[in-house]
Amino acid sequence: MKAKGLEQTLEILRDNGVYITLEEFKSKVPISRKGLTIETRQTDFENPFLMGGALQGSTSGSRSKSSPVKRNWNFIAEEAANEMILYKIHGMARAPLALWLPALPRMAGTHNLLMNVKYRRPPERWFSHTKTNSLRIPLIDRLALEYILWCCRHFGIEVPRPEFTDIRSAVTVAEWMEKTRKNKGPCVVRTYTSSAVRLVQAAIDHGIDISGNVILTGGEPLTEARCRFIESAGVKVFSRYSAAETGSIGASCDNLNGPDDMHVYVDRLAIIQRHRKTAIGEAEVNSFLFTSLSAHLGRVLLNAELGDFGKITIKPCDCLFGELGMNVHVSEVLSHDKLTCEGMTLVGFELDEIVGKMIANIGGGPDDYQFWETQDGGGLSKLVVAISPAIHNLDENDFIENLFEKLQSKSLGGHLMSQIWRQADTLQVVRAYPELTQGYKFLKIIKNPQKTLF
Template sequence: MDVFSRNDVLTGVRFLKTIPSFLRHPWTLSQARQTVRLRLERRASDFCALMKKAVYGNPDSPYLGLLKQAGCPYDELEDSVRKHGLEETLRLLFQEGVYLTVSEFKGRAPVRRGRSTIDAHPSLLRNPLSRDHLRAQTGGSGGRSVPVLIDLAYVRERAADHLLALAARNGRDWVHAVWGIPGNTDMVRVLELCALGTPPERWFTQVDPRSPGIHPRYPWSVRALRWAAWAWGVRVPAPRHASLNDPSAIVQWLRRVLDRGRIPHLVTWASPAVRVCREAERTGSSLSGVQLSIGGEPITAAKMDAIRRTGAAAVPRYMAMECGYIAYGCLQPSFPDELHLFDDMHAAIQPEARRPESGLPADALLLTSLRPSAPFILLNVSLGDQAQPCTGSCGCPLEQIGWTRRIRQVRSFEKLTAGGMTFLDSDILRVLEEVLPSRLGGSLLDYQLIEEEGASGEPKLRLIISPSVGPVDPVAAKRVFLEAAGRGSGAERLMSLQWGEGDFLSVDRRLPKLTAAGKILHSIKASPGRAAGPEPAARHKNLL
């Protein structure tokens, strides 16, 4: 039975004590501009100050062991930043083994460097300088998810970037709505909009908040936010269920706002945005003038085309629960997912030269925290994503703010993503190799998952089951897969509910595909825009 823990109660008390000040002081545009400008100017000194307090001054920090093994005391770190710059110093540290893979960061793999093993449990990577006002979880079905303790000061810091990005889109007067799943991910979205002085007019949820699988902390968190906001004269709407299979309520809201002569702005994941646009096409509703902010999965040309056909405009956002904003969509892009790195929030580098022992590709993104209220201290941490750098000047307003570095083609190399929901690749492997054979029969060679993209850019997952397994009820097979992937009571269960409602998963009875070497890859990705055919791209070519 899901119950409130003592930590849940203490977090709620801190939230209620802090939220009045948060709501009373929304950002102004001039404040946000000055703040971001100073952050960009002080990146190097902010990094050094954070490392001094949260790493070198914290004997429990796993990074301290990595830095000691690399022979890098604080004075040498500070000297290197002064001489070589922040990013070059981070590259030098990576070459000396100062980094974490996503599996190491989430505590699913030991941190081994040479002959040494360093304890890096996720709780040891939390920022000792931040406070706990909201409790969320990252995705992941194997073992426990990583609890994310969110400081309202960090939500406010993120909101400054959000305000500048919206202003660059001429969106100061837009009417906002969010559409996600019940929980603190959407809570943060709503709080960010409140920090701009423009709370959302609608709050839609893809999973019914009354579903029995939802932890009671979620509805109680929403009530606490709405009560506190009401007490200070801020109206926060109650969440309304709008399922993935029937987003008609969202289309109707968008049309009503347009009919009022206003511009509606919907914040959601990429494939749900496509579903909204498909519903608009089905009902003959024009979305000309609608603005979308999308993310949560790869942004492809097919998804963007499906959105633009309805007249709507979309800008991608690259974020993670562990660290907030990473990048924001270019406003004069040459590629569907061309993004400006928020260099005031993080430092981002790429290895450029592969370290075989790390398992990281040369274009992996390694993130480092710069803000003192961040949930985690990141120091060259991979969240499982890779990207291509962009060259030259784009000339868009985001570049003029100071966010000059751009990336494109952000893709996960260690995670499976669909509908904004993410599972680690290693967790899917557990389900395919252990759970399904034990429940349905057969062996680990009889199951495979294929990730495809439909003609409109929507994600599709095919669970391949070999005929040799014998009779299998497809509905039962889907249920077993989703239950195993959704093991747990928090974010994992929400993900499986969302995948189930969204019909992302289908069952196909045929032999799993083989590589040229005769290997069966547990999870493969088809080329965008078509079903999986010969020679699909492997998630990991050396897994099996």
């Protein structure tokens, strides 16, 4: 380490088989290296030295057993420090804040609430994509939310109660932005990227002026098209990169080389890459490998894949991140074996297992369908199941309903995902032959297919 440096040492370890693939990390397959086979459970990657009480949530997949994620107050304090830097860079350290993120059992909203509470800048409003009083939500999560809100108020911190605001009610968030801008000055909204697009569209449709404000997005890529659309309303938009297993990974400053050019929080995580083929489709990508440097992360990561790939560059920057030595950047971040729409993430091989059985039941084969992750003309995410026209007697609407039912039956995560995707009309079926690559290879997941759909 002293001679080679951190990243080069991690690359040497990677080349000698010390890494964890996404499939191994999810305990879908055993770790197998040079004759050694290790059967794992997801709990094997939990941090055994996590001190103090911890907030527990779950990842956003639809696995039959949710992936638990623990975060204690020290973890949140570390993230709060980096978020304070982010706010300072964008001149929004004292700006009014609102969250448009789901409450427990999803971690996003509660995590963002506590980060801001840590430095005594709680949000004024918390708009939640999901209901908090649903009996589908485990009692322990409902009680945990009430306890968190009570504790904050007990210590003199006024925090908002989450208000059910589904994606069809984006105008409510836009109205808050307009009113706050007039009465208090520029404000900040933290939300998913697709939700930001819907927020701007609602403002345009209803003649609401949200200009001069800032939106911090995450959960999905901030593409050029999405960025242009959001900025067309006079809003500044900046990308954040996070994962349930790691928390915050990085964020954008003002010196952008692209809409999702982000500084990596190298005080907490190290990142390198591994060339691999995707689990379904065998596309070749340079997958990110993460190593935890903080003793407070809920998971112990050593060259672990989380399912993302993109570009890594090392370059100086005159922003505050750069001054602090955070000169590792990531950009063009995509998921190679995950499908992400409306902030909800589903591991590709899990969806493939469900849909594959459904196609087989109507006489189809493994190459008679394909997943297309795309966007409509307004930049809203769509997940399309392209099914071969050679399969007869298929009712597209019934197929979607059956797929939603199977997702819902998997777990609470699948139920919440189905709820939001139904609201957004995210999941669609088209009758089309699967697309091939330029090398005439068949990939199960296609990002931005050539066929024009919207």
